[in-house]
Every structure is written in structure tokens, then in C-alpha cells.
Amino acid sequence: MKSNKAIELLAKMTLEEKIDQLMQLATPFFKGASDNGKITGPMVHLKVDVKNVQNAGSVLGASGAENIISIQKKHLEENRLGIPLLFMSDVVHGYKTIFPIPLAIGCSWNIDLAEQSAKIAAKEAAVSGIHVTFAPMVDLVRDPRWGRVMESTGEDPFLNSMFAKAQVKGFQGKDLKTNLDHIAACVKHFAGYGAAEGGRDYNTVNMSDRELHENYLPPFKNAINAGVKMIMSSFNIVDGIPATANKYLMRNILREQWGFDGVIISDWGAVKELISHGVASNEREAALKALEAGTDIEMMTHCYTENLKNLVESGELDESLIDEAVIRILQLKDDLGLFENPYRGADIKREQKVVMSNSHRKAARELAAESCVLLKNEKNVLPLEPMQKIALIGPFVDSGDILGQWSWLGSTDDAVTIAAGLSKKVKKNEVLISKGSDITMITEDLKKQAVETAKLADVIVMAVGEHSSMSGEAGSRSNIQLPEAQLELLKAISTVGKPIVTVLFNGRPLDLHGVIEHSDALLEAWYPGTEGGNAIGDILFGDQNPSGKLTMSFPYSAGQIPVYYNHYNTGRPKGAPDAQVRYVSQYLDSPNDPLFPFGFGLSYTTFQYSNLKLSKNQITKTDKLIVSFNVKNTGSVSGKEIVQLYISDTVGEVVRPVKELKGFKKIELDSNEEQTIYFELSEVDLRYFHSNLAYKSDPGTFIVSVGSSSTEVIELSFQLIPTKEDQ
Template identity: 65%
Template sequence: MADQFLQDLLAKMTTEEKVAQLTQLATPFFKGASNSGEITGPMVNMNVTDKMVENTGSVLGAWGAKEIKAIQERHLKDNRLGIPLLMMADVIHGYRTIFPVPLAIGSSWDLELAEKSARIAAKEAAAAGIHVTFAPMVDLVRDPRWGRVMESTGEDPYLNGEFARVQVKGFQGDDLRNDLETLAACVKHFAAYGAAEGGRDYNTVNMSERELRETYLPAYKAALDAGSEMVMTAFNTVDGIPATGNKRLMRDLLREEWGFDGVLISDWGATKELIPHGVAANEKEAAEKAIKAGLDIEMMTTTYASHLQELIEEGKVDAALLDEAVMRILELKQKLGLFENPYRGADEEREREVIRCQEHRQTAQELAAKSCVLLKNDEVLPLNKEQNIALIGPFAEGNDILGPWSFLGKKEDAITVKDGLEQKLDKEIMVAKGSDIETGEDTALQEALEIADKADVVVLALGEDSDMSGEAGSRTNIKLPNAQLKLVEEITKLGKPTVAVLFNGRPLDLHGVVDKTDAVLEAWFPGTEGGAAIADLLYGDVNPSGKLTMSFPHSVGQVPVYYNHFNTGRPKGAPDAQIRYVSQYLDSPNGPLYPFGYGLSYTTFAYENFTLSEETLKAGETLTASVIVTNTGQVAGEEIVQLYIQDKVGEVVRPLKELKGFQKVYLEPGEAKTVEFAITEDQLRYHHADLSFTSDPGEFVVYIGPNSKEVEGKTFVLQ
């Protein structure tokens, strides 16, 4: 039950004032604002009145301590009851110190650094006056055509849940009220936004409830178990009903079954979008369905403001639903301490001290280096500082390496590949563009060929423009643009050792690159310190340790391709299978080009003496899987040891393997360590046909290895 102060405040509010608390408007609507804000959807004719703005509960897209204090100060003068505004923004992978995109952070498998990056983002954003971040996005992704895969940590429900947990902790800390360097987290997008048909943003999602619960919901639940204060609805349908008006999803599952009593906010304009979805005839019906579904805050449409009071007066909506929603918003404001300190955290001097400070930049560089994945290396890397380098490609000097959802990041702050290499070598290097990202000219190509011919080794800096991924960045062609493929082809004809460094927000079809170059380093969009991190990796000052958390397909025709798939009744390679009449492509392998968990190092690791402590497991007991991992190479390195389990026979079909644990192990040359994993019965549970979450007695296979494909298996029985 709410405390007396909030109950008294709610009692003083008129229905109009209550409804306005449920409306979120972007910065340009507010008096005191000096900028136009950053908005991600169409600014429709919203019929916003001065009275509505005076009573509104939250602001979208304001930042900067001076700006936010000005907005809040004016609002407190205009608001009859002096209720402060909540300031919300998209602080996704950094505020001004930009970290790698979340898909890259996932590839680090480094939970400690991921938490630290969220903590730093919160520290910078809080000093700028922001209270809430629309992060983490924990949508599970299997389709690289969807541009927003860059905002997820990958295709695995367990790993996504682990990253969700630490990011919420990083943003929120342990004490939102008293720790003014924290933000309230808003997990998104509930639910299953990552399963949009055809990888087309905002598109239909259609799956069984068992699949939803088994694969897509666990990461949201992990974020809520970690204490996420808010949840954002998805744009998509769930079982034929758009999430924002889906009572079964929001009120029955999220609120009743899971017990979430925090604030539920729509994504931009999603409430009014119930109309084009075809489940509401007009704005009034959209408002009715959304409030009954449990939606508290309507972002950037005004169906509540225009119709909720009328719906209550007509008896179509219980006034108690409005009071519930308002109280949840007031409680969040109280948790943040806004009634005592409406300018919470906003401090221009502190802002100048913390934003892009050396400590933050160093962490960004460290995380960028750990996020890069070495996909191929034919004894070309690491480079020798005595070699004459030709740096070629649109990203050689290009500073578009921050990636989507880095609104406050400044490209001019980014350390480019050229910057990083020249700082490392302490001299100028030969540089040519060769081509633009999507277009090429003969003169640029000729210049690139001339410097490449003079070099001992060529580094090609290639990739996607940041606008080619992210929200509304869906693509059917996930190869590099033809201009860059031509550049690769012509450069590699010279026969020089060639390294490709890739900047992109999604897994790519790498044909035309991986088959022509000698080494491939997947750098993703590495953030502010990307060029410095890449230089460290190319010259071996840092040993690559990143591993993929989303499979790279052979071609877009395979999509979706992911490691934890089901078998079929006619699996390829079965002992009694006919050559043709099995589940296969005639023109492509079934599996990916690079599987989940894959990544190379400058050293090698041997896995030996894999054992299980017992051959049987009973409920309440623990079985230990152990393996000795040895660094068999010449340099120190960090290995990500991965544990997978397969349920051989289930009531419903089970995946061929599922990630259940991992450990990062640092080893000096020749050093060996025993890595142990504890396995308990609860790790073997799954959702049955009746949606009960239990395990079945029977045979299981434990796999341990460096990635999801190269594993050794041992069997045990659950009794």
C-alpha cells in the first residue's frame, strides 16, 4: 500500500490531472526547453494544450543538466500541486562515453564489464538530469535482417537473461533514492519484439505460448527479478493482439502471474497504433483497451488525455484503474526522491567532471577490445610494427563507429582506425578510402591500389553505415555493399596479406570478404574508443577473446539460423537417412558460417579430461562437470568455456543443445586450469504441453567446448 503522503496527493488530484500524469510528451512541448529534443517517431498533430503540458507526468528526450533544470523549474511553477516531472531518455550503450552496441557487448561474455558500462552510462546521464533509461533491450533475436538485433545481446535466452540482470543492476545500483548516480531501468520490449516476421521492424509476431515462455520471456523475467522499475510494451502483436492493448500479456501475465507492480509504458505512439493494427476503431477505443490491459504511461500519443475521463464518466473504465496507474507513477517519483529533490542528480559542474572522463574512456576501450570477435586468421595477425601498413576503406578515417542509439555521442569524439593505428605506431600511415560505403569511383579505387602495392600488409576497414541497422533498419541483403566487395576483390588480387576489420550492427553474409582476405576481425560498432581498441587487437597488445552471441549465416536464405534449434523427423546425417529426402538445402549447408559461441584467439586452447562426477542426478543433488583447459600457444589468453545440455527425450521436442553456463578463464602460455560447472535438476526444467515448468526423468547429454559446434559430450540420467 502507498504511503500516506502519496495517498493524500492522489486524493487532491482532479481526474484531468490524473490522466495527464499518464501522458508522456517530448521535449519540444515544454516551456523552459531550449532544444528540439531527439525523437524517433512522426510528430503527428497531437492537439496538445498548455493545460495538458502543465499536468503531464514525464518528458521524453530531454538532456543536459541546465536544460532539464530549466524544464523542471518552469513545470513546478505551472503545476498546481507541484508534482515533478520524470525525465526519460534512450541511454542504450552509453550517454556521451559510447560503449560498443549491445550485440557487441554480448560478444564479450563479460558480465562484470557490461554492468560497469551501464553504471558509467547512468553516472553520466544522471549528472545530466535524466531519471529513467529505456534500457536494457532484452529481446531475443534470430533474424539478422532485423536492424534492431544490434540492440540485443543475442540469440540465447540464458545469456540474454544474464546480461539483462547485470545491466539493470548497473543502471539502478542498490539505492535509487539516495544514490544520485543511478537511473531507473526500463526493460523492453514486452514481448517478443525480436521475432518480427521477415525481420521487418514493427511487423507481426506469431508463435505458440509455449515458445514464448520457453525462449522469449526468460530475459524479461531476469530483468524484473533484478528489480527493473519499468517495462516498455512492444510494437508487435502477441497471439493476434498488439502488446500495448494485450490484457492477457500485460495484466494477467506481467502483473498478476509475475507480480510486477512497476510502471508500464508504451513505445512511441504504440497506443494509437491499435487503430491501424485493427483492434480499435478509434482513439477512444484504443485508450480503453490500453488502460484495461494495464498500461500506465502513453508515450507520444494522447488517447488517454483526450478520452480517458470520458470513458470513466460513461462507466466503461473503472476509475480505480486510473488511480492504480497514477499511483505507480507517483511511487516511482518517490523512489527516485523527486518530491524532495526534483532536480535529482542534475549538476553542470558534475556533468563536466564525469562525462567522457579518462576512467570512462578507458573502460569503453577495454570493453570494445573484449567485444571484437576474430573470425579468421591465416597467420597474418597480430601485425608487426615493422611492417609497412596500408589502411584502406570507408572506415579507415570514418568516425561513424558509435552505432545506432548513441544520440548523445559525438562522432567527432570517436577514435578512428587511423587514429588508433597512428597512436600505436607513433607515425603516419598510408591511408586511402577506396570507396564510399555504398558507392565507388575509379579514381578512389586506383588510389587505394597504389598505396596497397607499396605496403607489406593491407588493413581493409569495411562495413555498414550506422543508419543501415538500428530501429527501422531492416534489410533483405545482408552482404556488404557491392562497392566494398569490389574494393576487396581488387585489393586482394595484389596478393598482399590482407586483414578485414568490419563495422556493422548485425551478422552479415561475409562471402566476398572471408573467402578473399587472410584475416577477419568483427569489430561491430565499437563506440567512442573503437579505433584504439582495434589497434590494440591488430598488434597483439590485447589478445582477442570475444565470441559470437548470434550466428552468422552462409546466406540470407538460411535465416533464421540459430544454434539451439530442434531436430526434425528426417535430420541430415542420420545413420539411416537417404541422401536427398532429409531436412536440408540443396545449395547451402544447414548450419551457419560461424556458429553461436565462436571466436578465435592468438593462442590455442586444449580441452582434456572432461568428466562428470556422477552418472545419475536426483532432485536436490548436484552433479559436477569438469574439464581441464590448457593454453597450448605462445601468448597469454582468455578462453570462454561453454556448457551446453541436451534433453534427449521430452514430452515436447527439445533443442539439440542449450547454453546452461560459461566461465571466462585467463591462462598464461602452458598454464592449465580445471573448470567446473555445477548441474542441478532445476536447470533441466522446461515448459511442457500444459505449460507446467518441470523436468522429466531420463537421459541428458552435457557438452563442453569453445563454441556451440565444437563440443564433447557425456551422458547422465536424471532419476
């Protein structure tokens, strides 16, 4: 339902004014801007004049209450109908207080903390004048060569859907018009972007329609169910048609099937890129195809402003399609309350108190600690003891480059380094620091100094990883090992013979050859954000027991990619009872399995699963199946465990995954404490997309698996039987 205000304004607008509402420009184009904005893509020459800017619908990249108030004030003075601007920015995992990258947040498996992080990011952004964030990114990811895996929560559609809903709720709250501490969310990238061939950004996507519906679309659907206000189209093609001009995606699925009535925005320059894709011969054709497909806002190119009027006048384009797009934009402005209060939550004085507040930093520290994943801990090297002399070595020892890409306004100067975090845990001068190498360069002098430092210590902490620019957008890598300089440093330090704890800072799962064999303990810290050093200190010294678990598999080698837990069986699966030695689906020079699977993560304690029971051996579509089992903390300290539930459909109309996540819980148990865990399953949980895209279940045998990861499980089976009505 469109508001009266939106309908009234549309009736007063000229065709030119309508078209300009569909244009998004960066901050430098607007009067009143105090800076040059923050540009996140390739700047292009735009054919816009003063009138276009006066009638523009939205701004990209502006920040700061004073700046945004100034731009809005100047705009309202010059816009004929007094239509306010929408201010949009990439507030992905924090505004100024930076939380861990989304892939790390996924590894917390903590939906509540994920929602809280989005809520805090929204609060800081809103008081600084921003109305819309281009987040969350809910693309399913299976190829760690793709730099943008750092923006996703992982390889599982169920888990991604849960995080999508939580982040939309966190950003938007319940009512954007009355709650000025929230901002509108824009879920991205629709659709299939995470399946880019070769893990190369902007590259071709080629998959079946059923695969798209089964794995890549569910998080978007869940975001829409949560009320997301905007969707961004993806750069890639889907079934040969770029998403920005894909009627099937936007008109059929989004609008007709799902009933989405919010705004669709292109990614940066994507409308004009239809020419490069080869589906438009010029900008005129690109504008026509994008608008007809349902792209409402064109980001940072001028195809709409240059061509839509002529297309209407020539009869090639129905003006009603422009009206549809404009009224959705006006409705979003009304939903945000901008017609009554064009400056909305922007507050110069309050901004100074809210942004980077102590409470926000505390929340960032908590989530960073829960996002860390302990991958190895031989001989219980961890946790460290405060009395130990520690050698802290590596290019990240005193580096603030731990925020990751899409941290936008986050400052490396505000980031707590690992040196600062560890130094707070021990007596003065008990942490000996030596850089050892740069990210990609090493000298004999630096290496020698590091070795000598290591000899003086009881235990060595290696702080290694990728420079933040090595991941994120346009951060694809064919070699996902650590840079050679750091591998050389690790090898040299290993000759000292002291216990080595390696802390990884990175935006993707890595090929860990050259790292894991030289590490007694291995902590995946990702890019942990503003409070990263403090959170890592909490983990390494046992003030926080690590509880994170992987939501994206770590490959044994890049040659396995893509490698993911919910794969399909082949006709000759390796390890089957009747399998031959050679003629099965396998590598001759590598295992099939990842080095670390989905759901894996260690703790300073241990957990035992037992007594798995099902309330019934058979269910119909009207029954509920109660799954119960015991989890006991069998170690000496309290800890949190992420309990995971999977199902396997043994026979389907189409081949089904070997396992599918269907539930999880994060529990905390004291030493020797035991708890009975319950999950409820129904026929709905057994449904999938059939060959004709019908979403339904098949009668037959299903296996329920519960455990600490996708590979460490206990199992029972049950039957789904048809009722008389089904037969």
C-alpha cells in the same frame, strides 16, 4: 507497497490531473527547454493544450543538467500540486561516452564489464538530469535482417537473461533515492518483438505460447527479479493482439504471475497504432483497450488525454484503473526521491567533470576490445608487427561513424577512428591511407588510388561495413551482404597479392560472401563506440588478445534465416546415421549450418579441452552434479577463453533443442598453463515448459557438452532418475 506521499497526492488530484500524469511528451512542449530535444520516432500532431503540459507526468528526450533543471523549475511553478516531471531518454549503450552496441557487449561474455558500462552510462545520464533510461533491450533475436538485433545481446535466452540482470543492476544500483549516480531502467520490448516476420521492423509476430515462455520471456523475468522499475510494451502483436493492448501479457503474466508492480509504458505512438493494427476503430477505443490491458503511460500520442475522462463519465471505464496507473507513476517518482529533490542528480558543474571522463573512456576501450570477435586468421597474419608498412583502405578508415544507432548524444567527432588508433602503434608515415570507396559508391579513380596504395604496403587493413543507419530501428535489410561498392573494392585489392586483414563495422551478422574469400584475417569489430579505434589497434597489434565469441550466428547465406544454434531436430535430420542422401531436412544449394556458429571466436593462442568428468552418472531432483574438465593454453601467448557448458535433453514431453547453454566462464591462462574448471548442475537446470506450460523436468538421459563454442565440444551423459515421491 505504495508510499504515503503517493497515496496522499492521488487523493488530491482531479480526474484531469490524473489523466495528464499518464501522458509523455517530448521536450519542445515544455517551458524552460533550451533546445528542441532529440526525437527518436515519427513526430505527430498532438492535441494538447497548456493545461495538459502543466500537468504532464514525464518528458521524453531532454538532456543536459542546465536544460532539465530549467524545465523542472518552470513546471513546478505551474503544476498545482507541485508534482515533478520524470525525464526519460534512450541511454542504451552510453550517454556521451559510447560503449559498443549491445550485440557487441554480448560477444564479450563479460557480465561484469556489461554491468560497469551501464553503471557509467547511468552516472553520466544522472548528473545530466535524466531519471529513466529505455534500456536494456532484452529481446531474443534470430533474424539478422532485423535492424534491431544490434540492441540485443543475442540468440540465447540464458545468456540474455544474465545480461538483463547485469544491466539493470548497473543502471539502477541498490537504492535510487539515496544513490543519485543511478537511474531507473526500463526493460524492453514486452514481448516477442525479436521474432518479427521476415526480420521487418514493427511486423507481425506469430508463435506458440510455449515458445514465448521458453525463449522470449526469461530475460524479462530475470530483469524483474533484479528489480527493474519499468517495462516498455512492444509494437508487435502477440497471438493476434498488439502488445500495448494485450491483457494476457500485462495483466496475467506481468502483474499476476510475476508480481511486477512497476510502470508499463507504451513505445512511441503505439496506443494510437492500435487503430492501424485493426483492433480499435478510433482513438477512444484505443485508449480504453490500452488502459484496460495495463499500459500506464502513453508515449507521444493523445488518446488518453482526449478520451479517458469521457470514458469514465460514460461508465465505460472504471476510474480505479486510472488510479492504479497514476499511483505507480507517483511511486516511481518517490522511489527516485523527486518529491524531496526534484532536480535529483542534475549538477551543471559536476556534469562537466563526469561526462566523457578519462576513466569512462578507458572502460569503453576495455569493453570494446573484449567485444571484438576474431573470425579468421590464416597463416597468423595477426597480430601485426609495428615495423610493417600498413595500407589502411576502406570507407571507415577515418570515419567516426563507429558508434552505432541509439548512441543518442554520442558525437562522431569524439570517436577515435581506426586510422587514429593504428597510427599510435607504428612509426610516423608507416600507415598509408586510402579511402577506396564510400559506403555504397565507388569510382574508378578511388579504386585505382587504393590499389596503388596497397602495392606499397607489407600488409593491408580493410575497414569496411555498414553505415550506422543501415541497422537499428527501422533498419531492416533483405540483403545483408556488404554494399556492392565495398565488395568491388575488396576484390580489386585482393589482386595485389598482399595479406589482407578485414575489419568489419556493422550492427548485425552479415552474409560474408565477397568478404571472407578475400580476407586472410577477419575481425568483427561491430560498432565499437567512442574508443573503437584504440581498441581495434590494441587487438590488431596484439596488445590485447581477442577473446570475444559470437552470441548470434552468422548465416552462410540469407536464405538460411533464421539460423540459430539451439534449434530443434526434425524427424529426418541431416547427418543422422540412417539418413538418406536426399530425403532429409536440408538445402540443395547451401549447408544447413551457419558460416560461424554461436559461441565461436578465435584467439592468438589455442586452447585444449580434456578430462571431462561427472561426479555422478545418475542424479535425482535433490542432487547436485559437478562437471569438471581441464582447459590448457597450448599456444605461445597468454589469452582469455570463454568456456561454455551446454546440455541436451535426449527425450522430452515436447521436442527439445539440440543444445542449450547452461553455464559459461571467462578464464585467463598463460602459455602452457592448465586449469580445472568446475560447473554445478541440478534438476532445476533441466526444467523446461511443457505443452501445458508446466515448468518441470522429465526423467531420462541428458548429455553434457563443454567446449569453446556450440559446435566444438566434448561430451558425457548422465541420467535423471525419479524418486519414490515422483512415482
